[in-house]
Amino acid sequence: MEPTPRRKRRTRRRNVIIASALTTTLTLSGAAAWAADRYLVQHVEIDDVAAYEAENSPVTVDDGADDTGDDEESTETVLTDTSYTSGETSVEISTVVEGSGDSTVTYYVAEVTLGDATALRSAFANNQFGENITDLTSSIAEENDAVFAINGDYYGFRDTGIVIRNGVVYRDEPARTGLVFYTDGSVEVYDETATSADELVAAGAWNTLSFGPAIVEDGAVVDGIEDVEVDTNFGNHSIQGDQPRTAVGVIDDNHLVFVVVDGRQSGYSEGVTLTELADIFVDLGATTAYNLDGGGSSTMFFDGEVVNSPSNGGERATSDILYIAG
Structure with missing residues (x-):
């Protein structure tokens, strides 16, 4: 054959x-x-953010201090290991430890009072705007002379959302529930798809955040937050379970509270669910609270140091921060 x-x-x-x-x-x-x-x-869209904002910002930034000049105490700056005061702007840092053993949760609270809403600012990694441009929270903070900072919404991971920072529009691609800080000191949760960046700026928007979900509204925990997906593209789909967290809450106009929860560290801090995070804000007296980028990104910076213990064993680079200049 x-x-x-x-x-x-x-x-x-x-x-x-x-x-x-x-x-x-x-x-x-x-x-x-x-x-x-x-x-x-990296996809750089704006190479010099500082120059871009100087040219386009409709607001003259106020550092929050009282400029009357008649009362020396009102303009005095006082910095301690856990607090900062300059004029009417103040930051108070506290550490909370709850539970024991493998159920221990450790988180950091920054209660912030603003003399002027524009004292809360945003900064981008490397002074550039675009996708995948990252740096450490502490590095961005130091480059902007921040006395206090937290990681932001990691806008650079996605190409959607409304991004307004320091009164300037950077992106107008409505996609999700956002948070907007206004120049009059008010803060609100809003539907990005029901408005535009230009309309928000016309109404006095100073900063927006596009992550979520909103976890507290009208002083109560929002229903269904455990089922929310922040993104529908590759990566970062799920934010459920016990995780390191970063979030911002609103107590009143110009009265904010920031919380960073450590996690994924047995015996020190296991992290919290979104509902447990919401409960923290309700206990702090927040009427509104909004979840930001968490996990390895969760970082709180104060007076030249990272005060929490990021879950990666060190800081993870991110694209943006919220901060108060010293």
């Missing part, structure tokens, strides 16, 4: 297998290249 036809069939089969493997490799390489471009490669 002639073996040649059988060898030919085997050769064809091998060729098909090799071609299939090559096609799969090329497809995976293409997907990897796309993912790298989308989530790793």
Whole structure:
């Protein structure tokens, strides 16, 4: 019996297998290249944010101090290990430890009173705006002479949302529930898809955050927050379970509270669920609270140091911060 036809069939089969493997490799390489471009490669849209804001901001920034000049005590700056006061702007840092053993939760609270709403500012990594531009929270804070800072919403991970910072519009791609800080000191949760960045600025918007979800509204825990997905694209779909957290709460106009919860560290802090995070804010007297980027990004900075213990064993780079200048 002639073996040649059988060898030919085997050769064809091998060729098909090799071609299939090559096609799969090329497809995976293409997907990897796309993912790298989308989530790793920096895409700079504005190269000098400071100059851009100086040219476009409708508001003259106030550092929160009383400028009457007649009362020396009103303009005095006082800094301690856990507090900062300058004029009518103040920051008070406290540490809370609850539970024991593997159920221990450790979190940090910054109660902030603003002499003027514009004393709460935002800054971008490397003084640039775009996608995948990152730096450590502490580095961004130091570059902007911040006495207090927390990580922001990691706007640079996504290409959607309304991004207004320091009164200037950077992005207008409505997608989710956002949080807006106004120049009159008020703060509210809003539906991005029901407005525009220009309309918000016209109404006095100073900063917006696009992450979520809102976890406290009208002084009560919001129903259904455990089922929310922040993003529908690759990565960061789920924010459920016990996690390190960063969030901002509103007690009253110009009276805010920031919370950073450590997590993923057995015996020190396991983290909290969104509902447990909401409960913390209700106990602090917040009428509104909004979840920000968490996990390894959760960082609180005060007086030149990171005060919490980030879950990665050190800070994870992020794209933006909220801060108060010293």
